[in-house]
Amino acid sequence: xxxxxxxxxxxxxxxxxxSRVLLTQVLPFGLMVLLLFGFGISPDRQVLGxxxxxxxxxxxxxxxxxxxxxxxxxxxxxxxxxxxxxxxxLDGLRLxxxxxxxxxxxxxxxxxxxxxxxxxxxxVGAILLFGVSLANxxxxxxxxxxxxxxxxxxxxxxxxxxxxxxxRETLVPLLVLPVLAPVLLGATQxxxxxxxxxxxxxxPWAGLLGAFALLYIAIGIVAFGSFLEES
Amino acid sequence: xTRVTTTQSEDAKSAKSKAPRDAFGTASKLTRVxxxxxxxxxxxxxxxxxxxxPPEVIQGESVRLFYIHVPSAxxxxxxxxxxxxxxxxxxxxxxxxxxxxxxxxxxEIGVIFCAITLITGMLWGRPTWGVYxxxxxxxxxxxxxxxxxxxYLAVRKLELPPxxxxxxxxxxxxxxxxNLIIVRYSVQxxxxxxxxxxxxxxxxxxxxxxxxxxxxxxLAMIAIGAWLLVHRFRVxxxxxxxxxxxxxxxxxxxxxxxxx
Numbered sequence: 001x002x003x004x005x006x007x008x009x010x011x012x013x014x015x016x017x018x019s020r021v022l023l024t025q026v027l028p029f030g031l032m033v034l035l036l037f038g039f040g041i042s043p044d045r046q047v048l049g050x051x052x053x054x055x056x057x058x059x060x061x062x063x064x065x066x067x068x069x070x071x072x073x074x075x076x077x078x079x080x081x082x083x084x085x086x087x088x089x090l091d092g093l094r095l096x097x098x099x100x101x102x103x104x105x106x107x108x109x110x111x112x113x114x115x116x117x118x119x120x121x122x123x124v125g126a127i128l129l130f131g132v133s134l135a136n137x138x139x140x141x142x143x144x145x146x147x148x149x150x151x152x153x154x155x156x157x158x159x160x161x162x163x164x165x166x167x168r169e170t171l172v173p174l175l176v177l178p179v180l181a182p183v184l185l186g187a188t189q190x191x192x193x194x195x196x197x198x199x200x201x202x203x204p205w206a207g208l209l210g211a212f213a214l215l216y217i218a219i220g221i222v223a224f225g226s227f228l229e230e231s
Numbered sequence: 232x233t234r235v236t237t238t239q240s241e242d243a244k245s246a247k248s249k250a251p252r253d254a255f256g257t258a259s260k261l262t263r264v265x266x267x268x269x270x271x272x273x274x275x276x277x278x279x280x281x282x283x284x285p286p287e288v289i290q291g292e293s294v295r296l297f298y299i300h301v302p303s304a305x306x307x308x309x310x311x312x313x314x315x316x317x318x319x320x321x322x323x324x325x326x327x328x329x330x331x332x333x334x335x336x337x338x339e340i341g342v343i344f345c346a347i348t349l350i351t352g353m354l355w356g357r358p359t360w361g362v363y364x365x366x367x368x369x370x371x372x373x374x375x376x377x378x379x380x381x382x383y384l385a386v387r388k389l390e391l392p393p394x395x396x397x398x399x400x401x402x403x404x405x406x407x408x409x410n411l412i413i414v415r416y417s418v419q420x421x422x423x424x425x426x427x428x429x430x431x432x433x434x435x436x437x438x439x440x441x442x443x444x445x446x447x448x449x450l451a452m453i454a455i456g457a458w459l460l461v462h463r464f465r466v467x468x469x470x471x472x473x474x475x476x477x478x479x480x481x482x483x484x485x486x487x488x489x490x491x
Contacts, residue, residue, distance in 0.1 A: 157406075161386055161389075161399055161403065162386070162389070165389055165390065165391075166390070167389070171382075171385055171386070171389075174378070174381065174382045174385060175382040175385070175386070177378075178375050178376075178378040178382060178410070178414070179379065179410050181375050181414055181417075181418075182413050182414055182417035182418075185417055185418070185421050186417065189421065208417060208420075212413070215409075215413075219406060219409075223402050223406070226398055226399075226402060227398075227399060
């Protein structure tokens, strides 16, 4: 299972390395969304009564960051399955004797790696544009790992449901976003706690992210095979 | 070749002779019972909820929304989506089309009652909280659950071979229920961190006639839900049979083409 997963993940990452679709299209999209948030929420507005004084943008930056990641992840997931759309590729993978659980873990792992790179760059963008100062890097790192694995696994599972369908582009966001609502909630709360304190509020949310990620790894391993069956 | 054709047309004939009683409507004895019950209970509910039961001490007249709001929430989130869960599990075990269609019909009814819950909740929130939407855990998690099941229904409409679609819908029917619980608890946790308990309309003290109106509302919503469910299920069942029959007819047609 794991060697199959490695194979699939390496394949997807090699495709990305040569096509650079995420790097040249999804990443700029993410940065553009950050700028749009600046336009939508005036950067000059201050939060009243807060000490130290923060701009509204800085105050809501954890949520904005994770919403940006979520939207970019939808594009990344779309890409992850559009490279399999041609010539019944998914059936081909199955016929090649690969373990379905391995295919799932591989696809998810590739999405997770690409998403992690995107998060680092968008995160730096958010720090620079929204004037956020980093704090509690440990909690932040755990949050990012938990949320990214959760998004990657749940996203891959749901994107498979609509893979190869004409309505894929419109259906995947409808399926994935409600499912990932708790992830957005947990990631935002944990990030807020890490940046603005108290840190102790953040760890339970990071735990929720971890539990969600594990749950979806398990569901994916069990259920992915029957999603692929005779599709 | 000829033999096959006769068998096919005999099948079609016997299907036709059986057809008239149930082919022109979705009514049955069961739906009549539920329909009459729904009508009687709803009429009684109108009288009790609007006339006989008193206005509430704090909330006044708006408390009357309670008699629709809470029952429709229970029918949707607890009954309908549970039927979808159970139907999905049985489908995966036995591959019975009956339970697949039942799961789908229940999800549709659930989504409708969920929408009623949200709308009545917002209408109730306006006089009680002063705003239509409060980020109340129940309201918020119900809204997300509503969208979860709208997504489930969209998957049921995918253009896939029937058995593939049923399989995917069944798995999704199970995971969606798990998601409903996760969403519910995470939202509750989120709100409990940030605010003290708001005035919770559901915890209102109920006196005798209010309690009776609530039970009446519960029964009325269950009767309406069951009535709709059986009708919806039978529509789906007939669609299924139509698809089968038109396939059989197409085969007969192709075969006669080949002979001539």
